[in-house]
Amino acid sequence: MNRWILDHSQAMKDAWKRTSDRLTPFVVLVLLLGILLALPGWLAQIWLGMATLIPEEVVQSEAIVFLEKDLEAETRIDLERILTEMEETDQVVFVPKSAALDALSAEDGLAPIADLKSNNPLPDALRVKFSIIAGEAKESQIVQMLGSDDRVLSLRYYPSTRIQYASLVEMLGFLGIGLSALTIIGVLMAVFLVSAADVVDDRRRIELYTLLGASHRFIRRPYLYRATLLGVLAGLSACLVIVILNEVLSSALASNLKALDERLENIPMDGRILFGVASIAVLASWVGAERAVSRRLKALH
């Protein structure tokens, strides 16, 4: 155990020495990787931040289904049941024409209501709230089905902001995933190349250690510690860049969001993103260095 601690502390010292010997390229690499990782991280931050921020009703579409006049109660209840049982709907509320008249009167100041009450021109209606799991295609399918139903006089469909911007959101999602994958590959490649170059630089030293009986694990250790340090620092700088971007740009984003819905406020920082970005930085650096050093050691011998 004592030996194990000594070996590892020696490897850490060695890693630190290598880092301080080549400090400028190391700092440049940290900043480069930090910025590289911050880009998809920030996109994910906007994504998740908005998801937690937006009230559920904003992302739920609605349809007001006006029913044919003189529709029998049983037929109406049957339609109500069919809609309620659909997993794409969240809520189906029957709005009798009297309630609709009251609401209309309150909203538009129509009067005298008493005159209209005896001869209410409005139809009964069903208010259908779609579930947030219903996609654009499913919602339009249901709207189409209701439009061609004999029991329905007409309907009004109010697609949610999510549905209105579905294609844009989907495109941004793919862009974010693609960018994240490219970034991770980029980080892996950058660390791989830097570690491989380090091993080439240290070729003489590695040969000496090999001849003295050092195992590959022993030789690899300082490089892996250095990569871990690189990953930790790159992850921290990425987190810093994300926090700064969020601070600087969230008000501009929020004003745009408010144009969509006034309930939308500033985008809050999501801790999961920072944790994820930092973990990816450490993991990608470690894997990149491990692969580079192992391949080089194999090639050397």
Place this chain on the structure above:
Amino acid sequence: MIEFERVAKVYEGQRAALSNVNFRLAPGEMAFLTGHSGAGKSTLLRLILGLETASSGVVRVAGTDLATLSGEKLARYRRRVGVVFQDPNLEDDLSVYDNVALPLRISGFSESEIPKRVKAALSRVDLSEQAAVSPRVLSGGQQQRVGIARAIVHRPALLVADEPTGNLDPELSARVMRMFTQFQQLGVTILVATHERAVVESLPFRRLVIEQGQLVSDGMGASR
């Protein structure tokens, strides 16, 4: 200690670096391996150190066929061998003491054992006073002695030296050779590759002459 049985080494697309090499070095024996540059000396040493594997034939050290070793086993085998290079290959960032302690740390010696062994090794090569300094401030001869101390610090049963006096003047060369002789008297098997005829002929040890990859002569030094 070392056995070569019909050993050949052919690098891809090149002529044979070694062909049909047969010899045996007994435990505690010292021998010189001589030959011109490119004759195959380094290849032979690399085979002994497990840095290459023979294309055919068997290389055995202390009864172990080196072709059967790999990974951790090969590393463990190398920990039992001492190596001296023409260029001592010292780490300038480490002190003389730490350079000598390196094989012990790699082999996992306890921290209480390391100082005793390092001091003993440095005293053998008369460098006890220089333990704390960087190898950078030492002369070529002193650096070579540090390299020798590093090669013997873990008390190997086999010491392999590749042109150990190549960069030294005749007086220092003689001193280094005297050290090897002392180690041999302590029971260490020693194989010294050199192309310096004066060094070889001044000492009464076995001489293996290699030419174009073939062992052409195996006999005692001229002065004996």
